[in-house]
Amino acid sequence: MSTLIDGKALAAKMRAQMGEEVENLVKETGKRPGLAVILVGADPASQIYVRNKEKACESVGILSTAHRLSAETSEEELLKLIDRLNEDPEIHGILCQLPVPDHICTDNILQRISPQKDVDGFHPINVGNLVLGKECLMPCTPAGVMEMLNAYNIDPEGQHCVIVGRSTLVGKPLIQMMLNKNATVTVTHSRTRDLASICCQGDILVAAVGVPELIGRDHIKQGAVVIDVGINRREDGKLIGDVDGVAAAEVASYYTPVAGGVGPMTITMLLKNTIRAYKNAYGV
Numbered sequence: 528m529s530t531l532i533d534g535k536a537l538a539a540k541m542r543a544q545m546g547e548e549v550e551n552l553v554k555e556t557g558k559r560p561g562l563a564v565i566l567v568g569a570d571p572a573s574q575i576y577v578r579n580k581e582k583a584c585e586s587v588g589i590l591s592t593a594h595r596l597s598a599e600t601s602e603e604e605l606l607k608l609i610d611r612l613n614e615d616p617e618i619h620g621i622l623c624q625l626p627v628p629d630h631i632c633t634d635n636i637l638q639r640i641s642p643q644k645d646v647d648g649f650h651p652i653n654v655g656n657l658v659l660g661k662e663c664l665m666p667c668t669p670a671g672v673m674e675m676l677n678a679y680n681i682d683p684e685g686q687h688c689v690i691v692g693r694s695t696l697v698g699k700p701l702i703q704m705m706l707n708k709n710a711t712v713t714v715t716h717s718r719t720r721d722l723a724s725i726c727c728q729g730d731i732l733v734a735a736v737g738v739p740e741l742i743g744r745d746h747i748k749q750g751a752v753v754i755d756v757g758i759n760r761r762e763d764g765k766l767i768g769d770v771d772g773v774a775a776a777e778v779a780s781y782y783t784p785v786a787g788g789v790g791p792m793t794i795t796m797l798l799k800n801t802i803r804a805y806k807n808a809y810g811v
């Protein structure tokens with residue numbers, strides 16, 4: 528029997544709790560949490576993500592301000608805006624939606640955002656603190672994965688976690704999060720030989736590679752927990768993950784669906800980080 532990990536329901540529950548927490552904190556501090564979202568250019572997927580982030584903020588009482596800049600915006604102008612937001616006491620969280628246009632250096636942008644306001648957890652200070660196992664703002668998607676496991680009482684301690692994908696946004700931070708929970712971690716990627724034989728050793732298998740249904744029956748150990756971070760759009764418009772969902776439902780003990788799995792948790796963790804940054808700012 529396989530249990531579906533319902534990210535949508537968990538996200539809704541967490542957002543309801545956050546909404547209450549925010550109202551209590553506003554009474555205490557006299558200030559409302561504020562998130563600045565920067566979007567450079569008109570990439571259609573990024574526009575949808577930014578709109579969803581704005582809506583999510585609204586749903587829990589966080590004030591969001593979107594800065595929609597033209598694709599021709601120079602790096603200097605963008606850095607100036609970040610400097611201004613870093614200084615703005617009404618803004619507790621800042622994120623710049625990625626990717627930025629090619630003429631802008633992503634690292635320069637991410638490093639300019641104050642680590643205290645870096646609600647994406649991408650600043651090298653936050654990355655370093657994560658590696659050291661210290662308190663920090665953590666990248667939202669892998670943090671959402673950990674939150675789902677916790678909600679379903681799945682303890683990574685002592686378990687073999689196999690991660691497929693080594694991206695900066697998901698795979699790499701997830702290595703640290705799993706290690707910090709005392710899992711034994713194996714990371715696989717596009718150059719890994721005999722992927723299936725490694726994946727099927729995983730008690731927890733996380734696919735975050737962006738290849739539609741790469742992970743099939745041969746990759747999944749009987750009774751494993753399977754987390755699918757992939758969101759791929761098929762030619763007919765349907766969303767599919769990095770895992771063959773039918774195989775996961777048959778072989779896994781727990782698995783996340785696409786959609787309604789990891790996806791809704793990512794923005795929820797952004798809200799959580801924004802509230803964390805706001806609380807840190809007021810020492811509450």
Ligand code: GUN
Nearest residue numbers: 622623624625626647667
């Ligand atoms: N683009 C895709 N995922 C993300 C994310 O988590 N944060 C930002 N800032 N941009 C993204």
